[in-house]
Amino acid sequence: MARAVYLPRRGGTDMTGGKRSSRARATHAQVAERRAKAVRMKVSGARLEDIANALGYGSANHVSVDIRRALAANVREQSAATEEYIAIEQLRLDELLYAVWEEAMAGSPRHVELGVRIVEARRRLFPQQQVVALTTVESEILRLENELATRQLAVGGEIEESG
Known part of the structure; x- marks a missing residue:
């Protein structure tokens, strides 16, 4: 069961999503190259005035602006x-969870454990977020774990099922 994952392409479009002309692409490439040279020169210790003179900038201020833009980009x-x-890892984990879900819902201890591990892996993708509310999947997994533990205890004769 393989599902195709389609991701948007990034290169070759302008900010509105339309195609760039060949002239615009060439200009964009030239600006990017000049910015990269300016950054390399600044990293090597060159003064802004020297970079402006070497690369044809109008002023040291223009060099500074271009360097900031390069760093921001x-x-x-x-x-x-x-x-x-x-996003890709989240899709992969979703696929894995989907693959074990039916068996986990049927009460398979191995598949419940795999589901729990997958959910934990998803949480590790977002360490900055403390998840307060459990998702439906997570709460169902916890319910199944509790039900499984209850069944195991009942089979062992330590507790009896009521109701």
Whole structure:
């Protein structure tokens, strides 16, 4: 049972989602390259005035703005990559939970345990969030664990089922 996962493509579109012209792509690439050079020069200790002269900027202030934009773009790219990774992992864990769900609902101890582990793995994806309310899946797993423990005790003769 494999389901296809479709993710949006990132490259080659403008901010509105439309295709960039070849001229716009070339200009964007040139700006990105000049920003990268400016950042490399600044990291190596060059003064803003020297970078402006070497790369054809109008002023040191323009260099400073471009360096800040390059750094901000890098942070956005890292954030987007992290979000994409989390989304993919969440989809994978959803698929795994789906695969064991029926057997867990039927009371299979092994599948209940696998379901619990999958839910725990999902929680580890979001360490910054403390989950207060249990999801339906988690509460059902807990119910099944309790029911399983009750059955095991009943079979052992330590408690009797009532009702």
